[in-house]
Amino acid sequence: MSEYVSAAELFGENVFNDKVMQEKLPKKVYKELHKTIDDGKELDPMIAEVVAGAMKEWAIEKGATHYTHWFQPLTGFTAEKHDAFITAPSKDGSVQMEFSGKELIKGEPDASSFPSGGLRATFEARGYTAWDCTSPAFVRQDEGGAILCIPTAFCSYTGEALDQKTPLLRSMEAIQTQTLRLLRLMGNTTSKKVKPSVGVEQEYFIVDREKYLKRKDLIFTGRTLFGAMPPKGQELDDHYFGVIRPRIASFMRDVNEELWKLGVSAKTQHNEVAPAQHELAPIYAECNVAADHNQIIMETLKRVAEAHGLQCLLHEKPFAGVNGSGKHNNWSLTTDDGINLLDPGKTPHENIQFLLILTCILRAVDRHADLLRESAADVGNDHRLGANEAPPAIISVFLGEQLEDVLAQLISTGEATHSIKGGTLHTGVKTLPDFAKDATDRNRTSPFAFTGNKFEFRMVGSRDSVAECNVVINTIVAEAFSDACDVLEAADDVQMAVHDLIKQYASEHHRIVFNGNGYSQEWVEEAERRGLPNIKSMVEAIPALVTDKAIALFGKFGVFTEAELRSRVEIQYEGYAKALNIEARAMIDIASKHIIPAVLRFNRNLSDTVNTMKEAGVEVHVPLEMLRQSSRLLAAAKTSLTKLEEVTDKAAKMQPGQEQATYYYEVVSKAMEELRVPVDQLEMIVDKEEWPMPSYGDLLFEV
Ligand code: ADP
Ligand code: MG
Numbered sequence: 001m002s003e004y005v006s007a008a009e010l011f012g013e014n015v016f017n018d019k020v021m022q023e024k025l026p027k028k029v030y031k032e033l034h035k036t037i038d039d040g041k042e043l044d045p046m047i048a049e050v051v052a053g054a055m056k057e058w059a060i061e062k063g064a065t066h067y068t069h070w071f072q073p074l075t076g077f078t079a080e081k082h083d084a085f086i087t088a089p090s091k092d093g094s095v096q097m098e099f100s101g102k103e104l105i106k107g108e109p110d111a112s113s114f115p116s117g118g119l120r121a122t123f124e125a126r127g128y129t130a131w132d133c134t135s136p137a138f139v140r141q142d143e144g145g146a147i148l149c150i151p152t153a154f155c156s157y158t159g160e161a162l163d164q165k166t167p168l169l170r171s172m173e174a175i176q177t178q179t180l181r182l183l184r185l186m187g188n189t190t191s192k193k194v195k196p197s198v199g200v201e202q203e204y205f206i207v208d209r210e211k212y213l214k215r216k217d218l219i220f221t222g223r224t225l226f227g228a229m230p231p232k233g234q235e236l237d238d239h240y241f242g243v244i245r246p247r248i249a250s251f252m253r254d255v256n257e258e259l260w261k262l263g264v265s266a267k268t269q270h271n272e273v274a275p276a277q278h279e280l281a282p283i284y285a286e287c288n289v290a291a292d293h294n295q296i297i298m299e300t301l302k303r304v305a306e307a308h309g310l311q312c313l314l315h316e317k318p319f320a321g322v323n324g325s326g327k328h329n330n331w332s333l334t335t336d337d338g339i340n341l342l343d344p345g346k347t348p349h350e351n352i353q354f355l356l357i358l359t360c361i362l363r364a365v366d367r368h369a370d371l372l373r374e375s376a377a378d379v380g381n382d383h384r385l386g387a388n389e390a391p392p393a394i395i396s397v398f399l400g401e402q403l404e405d406v407l408a409q410l411i412s413t414g415e416a417t418h419s420i421k422g423g424t425l426h427t428g429v430k431t432l433p434d435f436a437k438d439a440t441d442r443n444r445t446s447p448f449a450f451t452g453n454k455f456e457f458r459m460v461g462s463r464d465s466v467a468e469c470n471v472v473i474n475t476i477v478a479e480a481f482s483d484a485c486d487v488l489e490a491a492d493d494v495q496m497a498v499h500d501l502i503k504q505y506a507s508e509h510h511r512i513v514f515n516g517n518g519y520s521q522e523w524v525e526e527a528e529r530r531g532l533p534n535i536k537s538m539v540e541a542i543p544a545l546v547t548d549k550a551i552a553l554f555g556k557f558g559v560f561t562e563a564e565l566r567s568r569v570e571i572q573y574e575g576y577a578k579a580l581n582i583e584a585r586a587m588i589d590i591a592s593k594h595i596i597p598a599v600l601r602f603n604r605n606l607s608d609t610v611n612t613m614k615e616a617g618v619e620v621h622v623p624l625e626m627l628r629q630s631s632r633l634l635a636a637a638k639t640s641l642t643k644l645e646e647v648t649d650k651a652a653k654m655q656p657g658q659e660q661a662t663y664y665y666e667v668v669s670k671a672m673e674e675l676r677v678p679v680d681q682l683e684m685i686v687d688k689e690e691w692p693m694p695s696y697g698d699l700l701f702e703v
Contacts, residue, residue, distance in 0.1 A: 007260050014062060015263035016055055016137040024054040037133050038193070040173075048101030048131075055137060056085060056099035059148035062139040067099060067148040069107035069129040072164040072465060073114040074571050076378075078295050079154075081109050082147060099148075105131045107152060115574070117567030119160045126157040132165060135292045138262050142303060151292050160564050164467035165288070167559050171474035172196060172287055174557035178481035179333060179341070185488045186353045186498075191335035196474055197454075199284030200294045201268075203325035203462050204301055205276050205313040206248060208703055211694040212311035216594075220586040221579075222315035222463070223380065226595070226676055228683040229321045230697030234274050242271045247703060248278065251308045255280070258300050264293045274322040275700040284330060284454075287474070291467045294327070298463070310703070316380030316461040319696060324384040325462035329469050332454040333357075343453040349406045349416035356498055359505035360480035361455065362397060365448055366512035368476040368553070369395035370533050370544035372448070375469040376459035377541035377572070379579040382665075384461070385536075391447035391458045394527045394534045396514035398446030404515055407506050414503045445518035475559050482557075539658070539665045542572050573661040577651070580664040584648040587672055591641050594692040595679055599634050602686045603627060630685055633678040640675035647671050 012019070021030055029050045035041040059067065066082040073079050083103075087096040107129035114127065129152035137150045154163035161167050172195065179194040212218055217225040244252065252269050259266040265283040272279050280301070282293060298314055305312040317324035333341040344354045365372065372395050376385065385393040399407065402420045409416040443449055449456045460469050484501055491497030511530040516523060527534060535541045544550060545565050554560035560568075606627040613620045647667050654660040683691055 005257070007256070010257060010260040011265075012263040013261045014139040014141065015261075016058060016139075017263060018136075020058060021051075021054075024058055025051065033133065043105065043131075043133070045101055045105075048105050050101075052099050052101045052104040055104065055148065056097065059139050059146075060085065060097060063141065063146040064139050064148045065145055067103070067150060069109070069131075069152040070149040071109075071129050071152045071154040072295065072467065073154055073162060074117075074164070074568070074575075075115060076463065076465070076575070078299065079109070079114070080147075080149070081107075104150065109154075114154075114162060115571045116156065116162055117570035117574075119156055119162065119563065119567040127154060127162055128157070129154050132169065132288070134169075134286075135289050136263065138296075140262070143307075160561070160567070164291070164465045167471045167564075168288055168291060168467045168474075170559045171471045171478070171557070174478040174559060175333070175474040175481075178478040178485065181485045182356075182481045182488075183335075183353075185485060185494060186356070191337050191339065193336035194341070195334055195336075196287040196470065197284045197332045197334045197340075198287045198290035198466065198470060199281065199330040199454075200290055200297075200466050201279055201281040201328040201330070202294065202297055202301075203272055203277060203279050203327060205274070205315075205318050205325065206251065206278060206305060206703055207276060207311050207313060207699045209306065209309050209311045211699055211702070212313075215693050215699070216590055217586055218311075218313065218318070221583045222313065223318045223383075223583075224320070224696070224699075225583060225587045225590065225672070226679050226683070226693075227319065227696045228680040230695065230700065232275075232697075232701070234322050237273070239271050239275050239277070240273045244269075244271060244278075245703070247308070247310075251304060251310055252278075252280075254308070255300055255304045258304060259297065262296055262300070264296055264300075266297070272323070272325075274319070274324075276703055277323065277325065284332075287331075287470050291465060291470065294466050314463045316378065316463060317383035319700065320383075321696075322700070324380075324387075326381070326384060326458065327460045327462055327464075327466065329457040329460055329466050329473075330451070330454045331457060331470065331473055340453050342450075342455070344403070347419045348403060349409070349419045352498060352502070355406070355410070355416070355502050356484065357481075358403070358450075359502050359509070360484055361477055362509040362512055363483075363505045364473075364476035364480040365395065365397055366509040367480075368472065368549075369512070370535065370541070370547070371472045371476065371550055371553075372457070372469065373459070373533065373535045374541040374544040375472040376457075376461065376464070377538040378461040378464045379538060379576055380463060381459075381461035382537050385459060391445060392518045392523065393536055394518070394524065394532055395447055395459075395512070396518065396527065396532065397455075397512050398443045398449035398515055399513055400443070400450060400515065403450060404513065407510065407513065410503050410506045411510060414499070443515065443518075446514070447518065471559060475553060475557055478557055479553055537665055538576055539573070539661045542569055542658075542661075545569050545572075570657070573658055574656045576661045577656060577664050580668055581648065581652055584644060584651075584668050584672055587675060588641065588645055588648065590692075591637065591675060591679060595682070596634065596637065596641075598690045598692045599630060599637075599682055599686060602690045603630055603634070605687075606630070626685065630682065633682045633685075636678040637675065637682065640671065640678065644668070644671040644675050 029047055032044060032047045033051055036043045066084050068080040068082045070078060070080050085097045085099050087098045089095050109127060109129060132151045132153050135151040137148060140147050140149055153166045155166055156162055175196060176194045183191055256266045266280060267283045268281040270279055301312040341357055345351050348354060405420050406416045447459045457469055460466055487501060488494055488497050546569055551562050551565060554565060606623050609623045610620045651663050651668050654663060
């Protein structure tokens, strides 16, 4: 074990953060830069020049040889292109280290290979990356050297968003404007800025890398396409919060150190429900930074795992039959003078501002449940949402007993007069202290749960960017605030109007509130009676982006133009079709080249055994029965394989778009499931030595 270094010493070591800027930049430059970071003032090129110079020197001290504009195109991954800090050699053959203001501010990656959904024809391949100075630059050090990474937004030549960050920044502006409007009406004259705060809990699996490399399905698709359940799964609940094994602990320690150096405040780690599943959560940060940090976390998990001979699986459902992975997006609104606008205080019934904000959020979620659902749609997440594990595909809001009671009072009398108290927790053990209880118990099955002073959106897939869901949350809440302000600004008596509005919203949108068990069949039926959408798959979720309602919403707040929305729809259908095509082809390949030959070998051995035993005059009932069973399953597998080949070929020839994606969903994915059934049964009877890949048991229990 290396020498112990405290988190405080490491923290932010490789970040060009405010402290470094204060040290390295002339006072005037520092001040000017802050006007851009804080107030969105346009950046003076001269200032950029000085900042770039300081950044370069600092990065070179950290060993950086290259810089990159680090961005999040719509591929689902981050992208980077490295440029060395060198100038063209001079006459004497020497080079200088250079990094100009222009290089800091603007990049021009050849954008033609990134998804644009028709926004940018290939002959106009130009795309620009623009420095996002609200998310600090950092130096990433690994075996490949050290690179200065500059967080950037990625736009087309005509300014359309081609990435996750641009709409996120736009939505943050929208919610800031509308929240400040609301706060002024409520008598707050001091807060100047409002930012969404976001904390993302990240789930992931860790498996042994050598075993991983023997699973082509994991390599090509991130999930197992075949695999029989081991004798033990997660039924004992012995993994959740269990003791972390030394190999994993050592991996986590390195992950934390790497993250701390990069200014990511990794805070909580524990084992999750499924065997080999874990979770990491940093302390919440400003929305945009939190989204970038989540990308850094995912990259770091993968990189450090490999260095430890492990493999990090970020897929939403790497293993059938055990829990999948997601992330919880904790969201609140914070003012620059430190007020959390989602904090109800001890007596929520008296907190009129909180009640207005709360009922506005209920209205937002109820009106745009389809958009929230869409924001969590992702190929892998189709295996999770609605499949009796966190959370259901129906959007509802959990408020808890206390707030639910306040809401009920408001609806019935228009007045809330009291709040349920938490009381005291009595342990019944003299030596344990009694302590004050929260007024509300936890609920783990709700997709959008109020958890004390924040909302927790639990639908996002483990691999997905949290930018999408935050774009939606920020914008729909901005709209609800804006509508409320329109009413209040026109009112003669604002106090009365606030009062009426709270009651009106509470009554009109109460149907979105559900405090019960979200996994139950009763809820599915109840939600249908309430008229709440139950959108079961990604292909069915995508159209929500281009309803008249969505186009008007995003247009009004300048978050997406209609063209941008349409492009995103195209990209999603295409992404879905491509992912399923890869899965189907991988399945075909593995079944025909590995599994069927293995079963044939097994069957030949069995027939040899049968013959030998017969010659010896021994009863052959057992091996013969095994041979019959295995031959039956082999025939079934072969039939399903042929069918899968046919439908995959057909799907691949279709025009990209909704119809093709739907065909992959309805026909190809069903054919894949059909092939899996006999193969998984074969795995249970074929000699383990013959089976061409490590089993679920090997992967999940032998890390
Ligand atoms: P749990 O959901 O398990 O109770 P925590 O309460 O520790 O977890 O918080 C989970 C995540 O929510 C963490 O990333 C934490 O920093 C974040 N969080 C806590 N308070 C807020 C807040 N007011 N706004 C946004 N995120 C928050
Ligand atoms: Mg949580």
